[in-house]
Amino acid sequence: MATLRHKAVKVLAVAVAASFAVAGISTPAQAANKYTIAFVMGAESDPFFQAMKLGAEQEAAAKGVTLVWQGDPSVYSPATQNPILDQVLALKPNGLVLIPTDPTALQAGHDKAIAAGIPVVNVDTHVNDTTKAVSFITGDNADGGAKAADTLAKAIGYKKGKTYKVVVGLTSATATTNVGRLNGFAAQIKKSYPGITIVDKAYSQSQPSVANTNVSNWLTKYPDLAGIFAIDGTNAAGAAAALQAKGLVGKIKLIGYDAYPANVDLIKKGVFTALIAQDPAAEARLAIDYLVATLDKDKAGIAKIKHDVVIPNVVLTAKSSAADLKKYTYVAK
Amino acid sequence: MTQPLYEVRDVSKSYGSVIALSGVSLKIHAGEVIGLVGDNGAGKSTLVKVLSGAHQPSEGTVILEGTERKWNSPHDALVAGVETLYQDSGLAPHLSVSANVFLGRERYVKGLLGKLGFLAQKEMDRVAHENLDRVGIAVPQSNRSVSQLSGGQRQAVAIGRAVSWASKVIILDEPTNHLGARQAGEVLSVIKAAKERGLGVIFISHTLPHVLQVTDRIVVLRLGKIVADAPTSTFDAESLLGTITGLID
Amino acid sequence: MSNLVNRAKSIAGNQQALLLLVLIAMIAFFTSRNSIFFSNAVFGNIISDWAPIVLIAIGETFVIISGGIDLSVGSTVAISGVVAAFSMRSLTEHGHGSTQTLIVGFFVSVATGILVGAINAFLITKTNVVPFIATLVTMGAGSGLAIVFTGGGPIGGGPDAAIQLSVPKVGPFSYPGLAIVALVIVLGFFLHKARFGRYIYAIGSNEFAARAAGINTKAYLAKIYILSGALAGMAGYYYYLRLGCGAPTSGLGGELQAIAAVVIGGAALSGGEGRISGTVLGALILTTVTSGLIIINVAANWKQVVVAILIAAAVLLQEARAKGSSSKLLSNLFKKKN
Structure with missing residues (x-):
């Protein structure tokens, strides 16, 4: 009985997650895009990720990539992130950007993607073992x-x-x-x-x-x-x-x-x-660039990829230029 | 023959395909106590619901003092002078005795505050006490909460409330249930007092000795129909039981 | 036996006195650990925490007395504060003065709260969803929308005068704090002295009896959920004043704090019981613990433990009270029979 109910809940969750994921793909409605790159991030509610999303959207548009942006609305936790990652992988994206909410709990999903031939970039945080990942990009x-x-x-x-x-x-x-x-x-x-x-x-x-x-x-x-x-x-x-x-x-x-x-x-x-x-938008842009270069098998591009990238923090003060203040402000609504 | 105080004519009530009442007619006069008896499933509680305004009959009419009435809720009947004491759950246990007696009929202080709904609590405490006293119920303090009263006292308050507000008819559904002999005796004397005030009393009970003791007339329901309607003096315990169960026709 | 009954009864009858004792003991304890606790500045901090919590806790008191529950108040605080912040930012950008902007912001915040309350009322009285589920729905939707609207961050850009309004001016009370005290007193009169409160107790105590007495129970239930929403809207506005911005996480978990304050204050979740004065003291105890633990350098997580103990004590007291009345009932029955 309990397991039956459990199963029913799971099926429902899968159906809901899949329909969301499908919606995420279909909204750009650009069949011409050559790659689909999935971002599985921490928590939608964090302006940090909102700023990252904006950078990802800009770069995806510039490179002709379809972006799938998924993550829990507000809970930064592997318990919610793992099922989301499974659903996103079921859609077989060409590349994956993962912001793991836990270094150990997300390792299996991370490795599963790589085993399926999907190149992975870790952003902001990382899984324990990133040797097979394309890169790990973070703010320091x-x-x-x-x-x-x-x-x-x-x-x-x-x-x-x-x-x-x-x-x-x-x-x-x-x-x-x-x-x-x-x-x-x-x-x-x-x-x-x-x-x-x-x-x-x-x-x-x-x-x-x-x-x-x-x-x-x-x-x-x-x-x-x-x-x-x-x-x-x-x-x-x-x-x-x-x-x-x-x-x-x-x-x-x-x-x-x-x-x-x-x-x-x-x-x-x-x-x-x-x-x-921090500059989360820059992290997202670089992650997409790395994945596109990898997928294109673009030798010059691949040569530029560094396995560990630290994007430095900036200090904003009253003396900072208006341009800098504008550039680094997390874009929000 | 004087005009009946309260009357139902040819009342039927069905729930889906189940016929709970069929062609029931009943009259009650001022100052009369009638006993309504019947086995479980005989249609007593359905008839009580029709009389108290909780349900509308599928067919037939309800007549109060010669005028046909249609109750949309028990409150309609209550406003018209037909009070019902329900078997259980008639009181709000967290409220005081007087708050229960005045529930839905509160008195307000004078002036602007009264218009805002501020209550004249002291006045209600006093009047509730007087009203209960008048109908023969002694409750120690009317500002005590009902949950602090004994089961018998609670029932007494519920009856006292119904009797003190009823202007025409009072329907008492199993008022002596779960009561000790002494409290039951008090309830019966309250019924007699109500009769003396000229109210029509409909007394529903399984306890046949109580019915034989206080009623003027007994109406017996069986399988949704009235099978007997006769002065109480024509029954004894044995014949009443026989009529209810159908052993005597 | 009767001695025990009497003792239980006298404790139960003096819940407020007991809470006051607990509060005084806490103040004495915190002061003994760090004398700076006993200062107008700390009391000001406590009162400014207390003000929004008591608002939602008072709404919750009405709801709980009616036998219901409102889980949405925390989310309503967030969404109303956020909506008000957007409106005030927009007015400020369009060059409106701060007084005018703050007044409009207040009404926008309260209107948002009323809207959420009205949705609760509709679900509960028209579609007959139980309060727990109905308000769980609006709780989720409210906090989700607050995040969607803002993208997660606080919304500023309103009048600079906002924060100044939250500064204590009369002893530990800011002007909005005093207004909240006045509002709580007025609501207390309506709960304990007027028809509105009487009917809410009746509904929570025995809904059938209330209906039989001709009370339009659904209309009253609708009113209290709307009242609870309006009060949460005010709390959202209060947080805006305090922070100078509307944050989607303001009021997070507020429903649990409110319920804790109400239960510590002596109300029963089964309905029909509870007093405004109890809730006021319950909320004050909660916020005193918060500030006290910071002042004496104890990790904030201990607050949860202290609150848990207080709730357990309040519930045990309720049990004692219920036992007291039932054994009284028994003894009365015996007396009568003899």
């Missing part, structure tokens, strides 16, 4: 964290022999992006700015209002706080609001991450000392 989170440390130290006027308190607002204790940025930040402080102490950390569960509560209480608890590192877009939004509400804009230095349009506006108003931005 540790480098972003280190840049945040440098920028913050400079903004608070770091002097040797003095002590400073800073806090870090995170989304989760395990997300690889959070861990990478925090490690990069802490390592850089240890190495270059020993007078700075990270006095507190807290998690927002990707809710700006929770981040806001955390920062509001820290501002009360540490009257001598020097700076805040908000590790992603939602933490940045929550921390920015807390500084504005307490009238501490400019007095406490705030380094944010992720160039959401709302946050980029706040650089200009001086709320953010700086925002560290």
Whole structure:
């Protein structure tokens, strides 16, 4: 009985997933496209992936590629990503761009694609063993964290022999992006700015209002706080609001991450000392270029492929040019 | 012969192909208590639903004080003066005694607040107490919640509510069920008090001694038809049981 | 035996007093661990967390007393805040003044909440879907749409004055916070002193009896789901004021916080029971725990544990209350028979 119901649910899920996937293919309605490239990404709700999607769409159009863009609407998890990957592979795309939500759980699906003759590029995160993948393209989170440390130290006027308190607002204790940025930040402080102490950390569960509560209480608890590192877009939004509400804009230095349009506006108003931005669109463009070159068996193109690509983070400040601010702002609605 | 207070004429009710009532006619006069008895499935509860306005008859008419009426809901019948006490679940246990007595008939404070629906709670507490007292039911405090009352007290409140509001007819569906001898006795005396106030009382029960004790007339239903309608004095326990079961025709 | 009954009864009758004691004990505990807790600034943080939660929890109180449940309030907070953010951004871009923009934003937010509430009301009263399923549907649709509309990120670009409105001005209360307190008091009067509340208790206690008494139960149910939606819309607007932007993740899990506040406040999920004052204190306890744990440096995950204990305690208390009344009933029956 239970297994029967389970089966029925599975069949239904497959049917729904397949119909979505088919819809994804048929919408461009360009039969002339020579390749179909599938992106199986983390969570549709994240502006990071929205920005990546835009880059992928532009490059797919430019190269005459049909794009299949699939991922869970909001849950960043292998439990939801694995079935989606299976469905997408059943459609036999020519190439696959995978943003694995877990290095171990997605390895099997990753290898299955390669065994079926589908070239795979890992983007942003990677599976444990990428030797058979065409490439792994990522933004460098540790480098972003280190840049945040440098920028913050400079903004608070770091002097040797003095002590400073800073806090870090995170989304989760395990997300690889959070861990990478925090490690990069802490390592850089240890190495270059020993007078700075990270006095507190807290998690927002990707809710700006929770981040806001955390920062509001820290501002009360540490009257001598020097700076805040908000590790992603939602933490940045929550921390920015807390500084504005307490009238501490400019007095406490705030380094944010992720160039959401709302946050980029706040650089200009001086709320953010700086925002560290990734370039997800560039990651997507490069992934498509690599796959097209591989599929074309284009020797010159293939020669340019590097197995590990790190696209550096940029530091956006009030001094950044308008063109740069525009270029790196995550396009959202 | 005076005009009957409440009457159904040639009432039939079927649910799909099942005929629950066929050609039933019944009259009740002011100040009269009639007992409605019958085996399970005889059509008692269907007749109660027609009388109380919960169901509309498939055929036949419902007449109150000489005027044909059509009840769209029990509330219609209630407004016209026909109160029904349901077998179970007539009260809201979380509400106070007075809130139950006044449910759907609340009194409001004067002025703007009253227009906004603010309740005159003290007044309702007092009047509920008076009303219950008047019909012979003693409840300690009318602002206590019904869930704090004993089973007998709850039933007394439910009956008291029905009797105190009924202006014409009161239908009591199994009011003595699950009651001890003493509480049942109280219920029967409430029925007598209602009769004295000139109400028409329809008393539905399986407990035949109670029926024989308080009614003026007994109506026996069997298989959706009335098989007997006679003064209570013409029955004894044995003949009544025989009529119900069909051993006596 | 009767001593025990009396004790259970007196505890049950004083749920509010008990909650107040718990709250005072918590404040004392947090203050003893870090004296900065006992400050206007921290109380301001607590109240500004409390304000949106109490809004949705009050809506949930009405719904739960009626015997229903509203799972959609968290999503409604998100979608109404987001829709209001778009409208305010657009008005600001078109050069409208901030006062005008903020007023329009308020009504847009509340209207969005009312729309979700009306969909719930329609599903529950017209198509007879049980509240749990009906509001599960709108919960999913609401949070999904909030993400689709925004692409996931917060929507800013509205009036700069928004955040300033969320700053405490009267003790720990901001002006919108005071307005919320006033609204809660008014709703408390309507629940406990007026026909509206009386009928909601009646419906939750015994829907059949309510209908038999001539109460249009469906109309009342529709009204409370719409009220719950409207209050969630206000909470969405409040979050906008606090953050200066509308985020699709604002209010995430808010339905569980609201239900927790209502249950801690002494309401029964089976309906017919509950008080506004209990919910107000329940929500205040939840937000006090949140801020307190940050101030004393305890990982936020402990909050879940503390909340779980509070809910368990509240439910046990309810059991005690139910037992109290049933044993009372028994003893009364015995008395009568003798």
